[in-house]
Amino acid sequence: MGIFSRFQDIINANINSLLDRAEDPEKMIRMMIQEMEETLIEVRTTSAxxxxxxxxxxxxxxxxxxxxKDWESKAEMAITKGREDLARAALTEQAAAEETLELAHSELDAIEAHLDDLNSEVSQLQHKLDDAKxxxxxxxxxxxxTRSRLEIRRRFNRDKLNEAFEKFERYERKMDDMEAEVESYDLGSKDLAEEIADLERDEKIDQALAxxxxxxxxxxxxDQ
Known part of the structure; x- marks a missing residue:
């Protein structure tokens, strides 16, 4: 199991705090970077x-x-042939196609919103990864x-500075927490409108025919 199990764990992680508690900070930061890179690949795969x-x-x-458009053309042809019944049927098919198109527009809006969220996730992950690197x-x-300074101090046997130098050897001092939260999103699709009553549909078709x-x-x- 990795250091981070979910995207939000990475975003909310305080890298400095994790490194301060680690027995081997160098190994810990390598593991963090690997986990972030793998998560970034997953998010980009989902985006694709x-x-x-x-x-x-x-x-x-x-x-x-x-x-x-094709159904509208067919309705026009039916009228020229004196077949209003066929024209009405063609206009009904046209209305059905347009209604389905409206639902597709709603679905497209949801997909675009999802892509915006994914883009935001990629940006946050990349920022966190750059920070870790x-x-x-x-x-x-x-x-x-620290190795160079330690060698110098050993050479000059400056025992009084050892305690202060041990503090300096810490890989990272605590910095201000950097936290970011993924904006929650709700991509739920809209409910379909209730089925249009037959009488209302006939009236709409009559208007279209006229x-x-x-x-x-x-x-x-x-033309004349």
């Missing part, structure tokens, strides 16, 4: 899947838009410095 889902949904929406470099530099006839009559008048 969500992006793919978004592209699939966008293709589906384009198909729905095309279907709606900076601490690792600082620890190595301090180790080299509008279409008027457009066609106007077009024919303009």
């Amino acid at each position: 899947k969500v992006i793919a889902d978004k592209k699939t949904l966008e293709r589906r929406m384009m198909a729905l838009q095309k279907d709606a 900076a601490k690792q470099k600082s620890m190595l530099a301090r180790e080299q410095t 509008k279409l006839k008027a457009q066609m009559n106007k077009k024919e008048s303009g």
